[in-house]
Amino acid sequence: MGLAIEAVNLTKVFGIFKAVNNVTLKVEEGVIFGLLGPNGAGKTTTIRMILGLLKPTSGYVKVFGIDVTRERKRALNLVGYMPQQFSLYEDLTVEENLRLYASLYGINGLEAEKRIRELLDELMLAEYRKRPAGKLSGGTRQRLALAAAVVNRPRLLVVDEPTAGVDPPLRRYFWEKFRKLRDEGVTVLVTTHYMDEAENCDKIALMSRGSVAAEGSPLEIKRLAYGGDLLELEIVGNPQPIVEEFGFKVLSSETRGGVEKVTLLVPDASLVLASLTRALERSGVKVVRAYPVPVSLEDAFIRLTASSYSLKR
Ligand SMILES: Nc1ncnc2c1ncn2[C@@H]1O[C@H](COP(=O)(O)OP(=O)(O)O)[C@@H](O)[C@H]1O
Ligand SMILES: [Mg+2]
Incomplete structure (x- = not known):
């Protein structure tokens, strides 16, 4: 198995503040990898560097062996990203939002319609297809955001706090979804500050104040602690x-x-x-x-x- 993510010695300094300090993460293909830690630990900043959206002060990132700073386009084609604040077009319908995201990845016409139908089905959005995104409940919005993030069938799905402020049934649904994607071979990088959710991950890195404090499987982390x-x-x-x-x-x-x-x-x-x-x-x-x-x-x-x-x- 190759590496989906190889992030080496990542550091990000904002002004005089070190938000991320020498973080190295190696994520094997086909696992659910959890980036955990309290608010402000540096999870989102790390993710943005992994996606090539933020230039590291030092260090480098490869996604499936592709350097994200040098070949960002090529790397991003393999990736789906659901940011913490997902931007949906409020006055476009569910269907139109998905069509738009599909077109951003060059998926159009019949191929797009087929993929959209699949996603409406998979994420239980079919009944809302004609509803503007701005008129959806929180949980439905989150499902649409996830649908948009996987429209291009990414090999790596990056989700930033997908379960923050989400009710327990939907939280469980999301984790089931991540497991299903993992079983289909997708690598999932997920951040959360809910520690109890980490049991769902194959591997975990615990971030604290910009650094990785511990890394391993849930069982290994527990052994490490005691x-x-x-x-x-x-x-x-x-x-x-x-x-x-x-x-x-x-x-x-x-x-x-x-x-x-x-x-x-x-x-x-x-x-x-x-x-x-x-x-x-x-x-x-x-x-x-x-x-x-x-x-x-x-x-x-x-x-x-x-x-x-x-x-x-
Ligand atoms: N653009 C920025 N400019 C200055 N400080 C930032 C910026 N982005 C994040 N930070 C700071 O970096 C730290 C880590 O933030 P973040 O990566 O968002 O943490 P997390 O996602 O774990 O909650 C926080 O203290 C935050 O205030
Ligand atoms: Mg964050």
Whole structure:
């Protein structure tokens, strides 16, 4: 698999303010890649540089191997972009908006009509086809914006905060859509400041104050935040010798009603759960329950950005 995006050492300075600081992102083809971080982290600025809409102060970007500053037109033909504030023509109808966006990509005539019909169908817009964009509800507008962004069947779809201010059913619908596009081979780069949505991504880069604070799959990010997986044991007896033998760290332990609840930090919960339980039982410790502790990405992010703040100080 090749790289859909290769952004290397991107920096953007506005005046004396460094909005993006030495960001490197390598996005493999065919994944949903989430750029996450709070407002002001530098997500939109990074995206605009990736799309060749903003010239980096330093660094470079290639999209499918094409340098976006040198060959912007060629690169943009492979890309669909749904900006944070999508500009639709308010007094053109849904259909006319799509026709206009199609023509911008050189799709006209019968080919355009066919593609528009497909999109009206796919994004549940058929009943609104004759309605001016300015008269649509928020959710319908967002669906039209997405339809316009994929009118050219992009190999890379870039969506900037598509779910900001959107109600939960439509948020879910959008993520399903992104997954479907991904399964069809489209690479999706999506930004969001909703941490819980990140679970939908194959890979995540967490941005904080212009830099990438952490990168990896949701599971890897969680491991990075804690230095491993969390495993909880409910036991009767002394686990200390076995836990030491395995070299695991005890994060907490409390005893209630004769049962001790121990939280351990382990490298990979699914790999060690069975062998640890067996070893404990063999040493005479009764294991009432043993289970991996689900960690939320939000917790992980808070830990990771908190430590990156303290590193900077
Ligand atoms: N054109 C600009 N001129 C000056 N500052 C900007 C400009 N664009 C963005 N910024 C600043 O850069 C920082 C990052 O902005 P942005 O990339 O929009 O963050 P995000 O999309 O993560 O919310 C913010 O502090 C913002 O105010
Ligand atoms: Mg933004």
